[in-house]
Structure formats: structure tokens, C-alpha cells
Amino acid sequence: xxxxxxxxxxxxxxxxxxxxxxxxxxxxxxxxxxxxxxxxxxxxxxxxxxxxxxxxxxxxxxxxxxxxxxxxxxxxxxxxxxxxxxxxxxxxxxxxxxxxxxxxxxxxxxxxxxxxxxxxxxxxxxxxxxxxxxxxxxxxxxxxxxxxxxxxxxxxxxxxxxxxxxxxxxxxxxxxxxxxxxxxxxxxxxxxxxxxxxxxxxxxxxxxxxxxxxxxxxxxxxxxxxxxxxxxxxxxxxxxxxxxxxxxxxxxxxxxxxxxxxxxxxxxxx
Amino acid sequence: xxxxxxxxxxxxxxxxxxxxxxxxxxxxxxxxxxxxxxxxxxxxxxxxxxxxxxxxxxxxxxxxxxxxxxxxxxxxxxxxxxxxxxxxxxxxxxxxxxxxxxxxxxxxxxxxxxxxxxxxxxxxxxxxxxxxxxxxxxxxxxxxxxxxxxxxxxxxxxxxxxxxxxxxxxxxxxxxxxxxxxxxxxxxxxxxxxxxxxxxxxxxxxxxxxxxxxxxxxxxxxxxxxxxxxxxxxxxxxxxxxxxxxxxxxxxxxxxxxxxxxxxxxxxxxxxxxxxxxxxxxxxxxxxxxxxxxxxxxxxxxxxxxxxxxxxxxxxxxxxxxxxxxxxxxxxxxxxxxxxxxxxxxxxxxxxxxxxxxxxxxxxxxxxxxxxxxxxxxxxxxxxxxxxxxxxxxxxxxxxxxxxxxxxxxxxxxxxxx
Numbered sequence: 001x002x003x004x005x006x007x008x009x010x011x012x013x014x015x016x017x018x019x020x021x022x023x024x025x026x027x028x029x030x031x032x033x034x035x036x037x038x039x040x041x042x043x044x045x046x047x048x049x050x051x052x053x054x055x056x057x058x059x060x061x062x063x064x065x066x067x068x069x070x071x072x073x074x075x076x077x078x079x080x081x082x083x084x085x086x087x088x089x090x091x092x093x094x095x096x097x098x099x100x101x102x103x104x105x106x107x108x109x110x111x112x113x114x115x116x117x118x119x120x121x122x123x124x125x126x127x128x129x130x131x132x133x134x135x136x137x138x139x140x141x142x143x144x145x146x147x148x149x150x151x152x153x154x155x156x157x158x159x160x161x162x163x164x165x166x167x168x169x170x171x172x173x174x175x176x177x178x179x180x181x182x183x184x185x186x187x188x189x190x191x192x193x194x195x196x197x198x199x200x201x202x203x204x205x206x207x208x209x210x211x212x213x214x215x216x217x218x219x220x221x222x223x224x225x226x227x228x229x230x231x232x233x234x235x236x237x238x239x240x241x242x243x244x245x246x247x248x249x250x251x252x253x254x255x256x257x258x259x260x261x262x263x264x265x266x267x268x269x270x
Numbered sequence: 271x272x273x274x275x276x277x278x279x280x281x282x283x284x285x286x287x288x289x290x291x292x293x294x295x296x297x298x299x300x301x302x303x304x305x306x307x308x309x310x311x312x313x314x315x316x317x318x319x320x321x322x323x324x325x326x327x328x329x330x331x332x333x334x335x336x337x338x339x340x341x342x343x344x345x346x347x348x349x350x351x352x353x354x355x356x357x358x359x360x361x362x363x364x365x366x367x368x369x370x371x372x373x374x375x376x377x378x379x380x381x382x383x384x385x386x387x388x389x390x391x392x393x394x395x396x397x398x399x400x401x402x403x404x405x406x407x408x409x410x411x412x413x414x415x416x417x418x419x420x421x422x423x424x425x426x427x428x429x430x431x432x433x434x435x436x437x438x439x440x441x442x443x444x445x446x447x448x449x450x451x452x453x454x455x456x457x458x459x460x461x462x463x464x465x466x467x468x469x470x471x472x473x474x475x476x477x478x479x480x481x482x483x484x485x486x487x488x489x490x491x492x493x494x495x496x497x498x499x500x501x502x503x504x505x506x507x508x509x510x511x512x513x514x515x516x517x518x519x520x521x522x523x524x525x526x527x528x529x530x531x532x533x534x535x536x537x538x539x540x541x542x543x544x545x546x547x548x549x550x551x552x553x554x555x556x557x558x559x560x561x562x563x564x565x566x567x568x569x570x571x572x573x574x575x576x577x578x579x580x581x582x583x584x585x586x587x588x589x590x591x592x593x594x595x596x597x598x599x600x601x602x603x604x605x606x607x608x609x610x611x612x613x614x615x616x617x618x619x620x621x622x623x624x625x626x627x628x629x630x631x632x633x634x635x636x637x638x639x640x641x642x643x644x645x646x647x648x649x650x651x652x653x654x655x656x657x658x659x660x661x662x663x664x665x666x667x668x669x670x671x672x673x674x675x676x677x678x679x680x681x682x683x684x685x686x687x688x
Contacts, residue, residue: 002369029396036384
């Protein structure tokens with residue numbers, strides 16, 4: 001029979017792979033639950049996943065495309081901005097939902113043991129599903145504005161993977177610190193808003209001119225640029241992607257270990 | 271029999287939080303800003319207050335043992351269960367166990383009102399550690415046991431609370447783990463279902479040789495299902511072994527503390543906005559009495575204080591009496607003697623008069639509750655001891671039948687012989 005030892009202060013660098021594997025089903029079940037709950041309480045249900053990015057695109061097209069006349073790499077602004085908004089909403093909803101996930105699930109945390117990291121991680125999956133639903137609109141937009149979608153569209157996969165990894169890292173940090181400092185969840189919408197302007201969502205990365213190196217340190221820059229290039233069939237900036245992935249990996253690992261280091265106090269604090 | 275759980279020198283230290291358990295970032299900012307000022311003023315850092323909820327606990331549990339954990343509120347029972355179920359880490363010592371553990375610290379953990387009964391069974395089952403395959407296999411059994419077949423595809427928010435509890439418990443009852451950890455979950459649901467659950471637990475332990483840790487305040491339940499009992503007091507094991515011995519040790523402990531000043535006792539539960547500060551007995555002339563007399567009137571006076579200055583609306587005060595074997599006998603409650611809302615001043619006294627005390631000679635314990643708007647504000651187990659002297663409950667002047675002193679209640683009755 002399997003022998004388990006419960007001891008104080010497990011090292012944060014010890015990763016129990018076997019345990020994470022054992023709890024894979026719970027991960028799926030919790031993600032499914034989040035998804036079901038999110039859309040059961042609304043009248044039009046899953047349509048929200050389509051309406052939100054679509055309306056944002058319309059507003060942005062009017063404000064930034066028509067009035068501010070931001071450049072869009074020669075592509076019609078609606079398609080250009082939607083390709084950015086899509087990935088950005090995946091990232092921003094993932095971290096928003098995940099940051100309050102620990103406190104929302106306090107009952108589970110104080111009553112049952114499981115690797116706590118499952119909670120914020122499974123919430124990000126819901127945003128991923130939202131993304132996949134909203135992705136369908138791209139085809140309609142491309143057809144309407146006569147932008148050909150080529151085989152380079154498969155490059156959205158590495159962009160998506162990077163964004164998921166990054167959102168996990170950021171989520172771990174916010175979810176864990178929100179257990180101790182409850183004002184995080186109030187500050188977060190503001191932080192996200194600021195971050196969006198510091199990311200090439202509504203403008204291309206080249207727009208920043210000689211300051212673009214600052215922009216390029218933001219890992220979302222390379223990911224969004226790649227995502228957009230994949231959809232619009234533009235050349236992909238691989239060095240930028242590599243840089244973004246590097247920063248993403250640092251954030252992911254940092255977030256993971258921070259989460260692990262405070263994890264054991266959760267049940268006492270929450 | 272082989273040892274399945276070994277607990278060695280286990281200890282858990284908690285920091286007593288000043289106000290709330292979590293902080294606002296703002297408070298931390300203020301603290302940092304005030305730091306230089308405080309240092310200049312020569313103030314020292316306030317040392318964090320800590321206490322040991324559990325210390326030097328050693329236990330060896332053999333396979334198939336059903337071990338009851340008893341103790342007063344705050345004795346460390348819940349902490350022990352939480353460490354055993356790995357919800358919180360110990361501060362020192364270690365636990366080694368073999369096989370799988372399922373903990374049931376609450377019925378229906380993770381139940382969501384928007385989801386249907388079926389979805390909740392799968393959700394709750396996997397939270398408790400069952401695989402989807404296992405749940406599918408047992409799904410019909412679970413439904414049948416709970417008796418909610420017709421409602422299974424309805425959101426549980428439309429269920430009655432009894433139905434929710436039954437469904438949740440029956441998921442739990444179908445868990446298959448080598449070691450089960452159960453915290454007073456049986457305190458919910460109707461009496462018939464409770465019996466069914468106890469029966470089910472009995473059946474599983476006997477047939478599968480499963481090891482169970484069971485916490486309860488209900489000595490009846492402990493007696494029925496446990497093969498061994500451990501008494502915790504102030505975070506230490508003070509008695510370990512035979513169930514009857516452990517129960518009587520615990521009851522003696524409660525009895526001795528029940529004579530302590532109610533105001534200073536810490537072993538209480540509830541929100542704490544209202545607290546009992548005293549309990550004494552009076553006769554009808556408002557004179558204090560040390561003892562009550564069988565068959566005579568007695569007034570139990572409860573004094574309370576609240577932190578608020580305004581009157582307390584919608585109150586409920588109650589006393590539960592139990593006998594020397596820990597059996598709960600009956601409850602005197604303002605909700606059955608008063609119509610409508612009971613409004614009480616912010617502090618004062620309430621008096622409960624029992625016209626003809628139906629107890630024979632012996633000691634009876636009183637558990638006292640103060641509820642406001644249905645929320646328990648104060649609850650003290652063994653809040654007072656009722657010492658009963660023999661009296662004339664029966665016209666013959668005789669007390670309880672032989673062997674029944676301090677046990678059960680006296681009832682008016684007569685016999686006809688021909």
C-alpha cells in the first residue's frame with residue numbers, strides 16, 4: 001500500500017509530479033464546473049463569449065481606427081484590432097477570474113486536500129474556451145473585409161500556448177496574494193486596463209518607434225504580434241517571440257514558486 | 271493487526287490574529303509608514319501572540335479501528351482532523367499512513383446551487399477523491415440511497431435542504447478509502463436519515479475493515495460506532511483507549527469545568543457578539559440555590575452581555591440537558607414557549623422555570639445556546655451543572671429506579687394490577 005508522510009514545511013522546490021497527475025481529473029472537473037456556472041446564470045449563455053470581444057472591437061475601431069487613425073499594418077482596422085483583442089481578452093479574463101479563485105473556493109480549501117494550484121489553473125481553462133468560441137468570428141471578419149487567411153494561421157498555437165503559460169504565472173501570483181491582501185482584486189481591473197495600453201493590442205509594435213524595446217520587454221507584445229501575424233498572414237518576428245517566451249517562462253516559474261511558498265498558509269488564512 | 275496510521279510528536283502552532291485573519295494591503299502600507307515614528311517613540315514591535323492548538327500528540331491506529339475523538343470546544347479536535355486530511359501543515363512532528371485517505375469535514379463540499387443533482391454528484395465525488403469511472407459505476411446506488419431519483423436533473427437550488435444533505439451524504443457514504451476522517455457530519459439531516467447513515471457506516475467498517483477517525487459531541491454516536499476513543503484537552507491526548515472510559519473521563523472533565531466561572535471560559539463557539547456571563551439556580555423567591563430537587567420547581571438563570579447598546583431582536587435562548595452518560599435528554603427553548611420574535615435588552619438575565627424537575631438524584635449537564643436571527647452567538651458545552659437531590663417526584667418519595675440515578679428522565683406513570 002502507498003505510504004504517505006505528513007511533515008512540516010515541505011520544500012517549495014519539490015514538485016510532486018505524481019500527485020499532480022493523480023489529480024488530473026479534478027482539474028478537468030473543476031474547469032468544467034467553472035464553465036457551467038459562468039454560463040448557467042446568464043440568459044444568452046455562451047453568446048457572451050462572442051459579444052464581448054465583438055463589441056470591444058467595434059468601439060475600438062471607432063475610437064482608435066476612425067478618430068485616432070492608429071496604423072494597422074495595411075490591414076482593415078476591425079480585423080487588425082480583433083486579432084489583438086481576442087488574445088488580450090483571453091489573458092485578461094484568465095487573470096481576473098483566477099485572482100479571486102482562491103477566495104471564491106475557500107470552502108474547498110478549508111475542507112479538502114488537493115494540490116491548491118489546481119484552482120487558479122483550472123479557472124484559466126474557462127477563458128481558453130471563451131477564446132476558442134470567439135475565434136470563429138475571425139473567419140467572418142476576414143471574409144467580409146477580404147483578408148485571406150493562409151496556412152500560417154497554425155502559428156496561433158505557439159502564441160496561444162505562450163499566453164496560457166503567462167496567464168498561469170500571473171494568476172498564481174495574484175491568486176496567492178489575494179488570499180492575504182484582499183484589496184488586490186479591487187486594484188486588478190485598473191492594472192489590466194493600464195497593461196492593455198502598454199501592449200500592442202490596438203496598435204502594432206512598430207508604432208512605438210525608438211522606444212519599442214520597452215514595449216518588447218512586455219511578454220504579451222511578442223505573443224500578440226505573433227498571433228496577429230498568424231491570422232493576417234504577415235511575416236513572423238521570431239526573435240521577438242523568443243524574447244517574449246523567455247520573459248513568460250520567468251514569470252511562470254516565479255509565479256509557481258511564489259504560490260508554492262505561501263500555499264501551506266492558505267487554509268489558516270482564508 | 272498492522273498499524274495503518276502513526277502520529278508522532280505532532281504539534282500545530284497558530285498565530286492569534288489581532289482583528290481579522292486577512293489583511294488589506296492598505297493596512298500594511300500604514301504599518302510601514304508608521305514604523306519610523308514608532309521606533310522614535312521607542313515602541314517595540316508587538317510580539318505576535320501564538321498558541322499551540324495541538325502539542326505532543328502520539329497515536330498509533332491499527333487497521334479496522336474506528337477511533338472516536340472527543341473533547342471540549344477548542345481542545346484541538348478540528349486541528350487534528352485538518353492535519354490528518356492535509357488541509358493544513360503541522361508545525362512539528364509527523365504522521366505516517368498507509369493507503370488512501372478521504373476526509374469528510376463537511377457534507378456536500380463544493381456543491382453548487384446552479385448545477386443539477388447529477389452534475390453535483392460528479393463534482394462532489396471527484397472533490398472527495400473518486401474517479402469519474404467510479405462515480406458512474408455507483409451512480410444508481412448513490413441516487414437510491416439518497417432517494418432523490420426524480421429530481422436528479424434539476425438544479426440543487428430547487429431542492430429542499432433535507433434533499434441536498436441526503437444527496438451529499440450518500441455521495442460520501444459511497445467513498446472507498448482505506449482511512450476515513452469524519453467530522454460531525456451526522457449532525458445534519460433528519461433523524462431517520464441519520465440512523466440510515468450510521469447504519470451504513472457501521473456496515474462499511476465491519477465488512478471492509480476500514481479505519482475511521484470520527485469526531486463528535488454526540489456520545490451516543492461515539493458509543494455506537496467507535497471501537498476506541500481518544501480524549502483531547504488543551505491540545506494534548508489525555509485519555510486513549512476504551513470507549514466507555516474515555517467518555518466518562520470526558521464527561522468528568524466537562525463536569526469539572528462547568529463549575530468554573532462562565533464568563534472566563536474560552537471553550538465556546540459562536541460569533542461572540544453576545545456571551546453568557548453567568549448561570550445559577552434560584553427558587554421561586556429569587557434566592558440562589560446550590561442544588562435542585564427532584565420533582566420541585568427550579569429556575570435556571572442565565573446572565574448575558576452583548577457588545578451592542580441596542581436591544582437584541584429575534585433572539586432564541588436554549589438549554590439542552592444531558593445525563594451522566596452523555597445522552598442528550600431534552601431541550602428547553604424560548605422558541606417553543608414564545609410566539610413571535612423575542613426581543614431582549616442588550617444585556618441582562620433570562621430565567622427558565624421547570625415546574626416539576628423530571629430528574630432523579632445525580633448530576634446533569636446543561637449546554638447553553640444564545641442565537642440572534644438564527645445565528646449562534648454563543649454556545650457553551652457543559653455551561654452549567656445541575657446537581658439534583660432526591661425529592662418527591664413520585665408520591666412514594668422514591669427517586670429513579672435502581673441503576674438509573676443520574677440517567678434519563680422521570681415520567682409520570684402508574685401501574686394497574688389485578
